[in-house]
Structures are given as structure tokens and as C-alpha cells.
Amino acid sequence: LNSLTIAAGMIEAGQIRAALITCGEDSRPLVEQTLRTLNEQPLTRNGIKPYFANLTIGSGAVAAVVCHADMVRGDTHRLIGGVARAATGFSELCQGDTHGADSLAMQTDSEALLVAGVGLARETWTEFCATTGWTATTPDRFICHQVGSIHRRKLYETLGLDLTKDFSTFETLGNTGSVALPATLATAVEQGAVKSGDKVALLGIGSGLNCLMLALAW
Secondary structure, eight states: OHHHHHHHHHHHTTSOSEEEEEEEEOOHHHHHHHHHHHHTSOOOHHHHHHHHGGGGBOOEEEEEEEEOGGGOOSSOOEEEEEEEEEOGGGGGGEEEEEOSSSOEEEEEOHHHHHHHHHHHHHHHHHHHHHHHOOOTTSOSEEEEOOOOHHHHHHHHHHHTOOGGGEEOOHHHHOBOGGGHHHHHHHHHHHTTSSOTTOEEEEEEEETTTEEEEEEEEO
16 A cells, blocks of 8 residues: 555656556465464463464465556546554564564564554544545445454444445455455455445555555545
């Protein structure tokens, strides 16, 4: 999502006419290192908790073409605008790094991350509505970062959004990181859940904490 906004800004500034954006997530190094770490120590509830989120991670890849409106023929999918906010005071809640030459390590305080993430989402949503003129009832479809059912329910309850307008893929793909939201949008389009003329709210929330919400006219 961040790359979309960078490309859109460069197009609006006349620096480029079009951009091809790609992204990929490989879960294998993290998942395999997590299993090795857990197998090397006695397993307790508190010992497993920081690693549990790692076991939900999935792999995926996405690509998108962003271009100036006058280059498009036929139906257009338009990025209307959006808002980004950060709460870097919570950066310690999810930390990752390399582990040797070909492995990754990550530890997450999932419960605290949920509370802080939803709090940041509430602030971002308020600014998003003020910026775009949208309300909770404007979008025909919501596409969010994919974590799990508890996170989704808490987010929708806090923002006062209609859960029936959500489309999710975490049930089959897991949490594919930066790929999750655009891959879910693509899947929704393929399955007819997002149709021409729909207004779509993309609600991106990630560790850091960072939140980016975009308004899309499909």
C-alpha cells in the first residue's frame, strides 16, 4: 500500500507516467526457525506466546500497475485518497531480525499489539473520513490486513463498521504480511465480491505501529 501512494504521488507530480509495483513474502525461513527454537526449549504457555503469531504467517506475491488516468482505456480503478498515521511508541510489540545466514526470528506481544493497533486504527479512521468525505456506510466493501477473526471483530466493533462488508483470506492464506491486503483485494475481485463501481476501503495496519487507509473506486 505504501508503494501505491509513492507511485501515485510521483504520477501526480509529473515525475513518471506509470509504475509496476511488486511485492513478495516468504514465510519458510521464519516458520522453520520458530519450530527449531520451540523444539530446543521446554514448552510453557508463556514461552510459546511470543512465537505464536509466527505460526500463522503465510507466503504470497502480488503486483499492480499504477498509471495516469489518460493512459487507461475502458473501466478504470481509481485511487481517490487516503491517510497514514504511525504510533512508534509501540515499536517494541513486534520485533524481527535475521537469525544466521538464512533464517528469520520474530517475537510478538499479540494481545498488546491488538489493543494498540485498534487504537491507532480508530484515530486513522477518523482522519480518513474527514479527508475523503466518506462515512462508515460509504464503502461497499472493506479489505483489511489479514491477521485473524479476533482482530477483525475487534476492529469492526471499534470503528463501527459493517462486518458483512468484509472480505477475508486469512482462513486459507494466513497472514502474508505486506502482501495480505492487496492479495485479498485481488481475490475479492476474482470471486465477484468487488465489482465495477464499488467503493472500497483498504484498511492497512502493521507493526511499527503503522496504519494506512486508502479509498478506492473500483
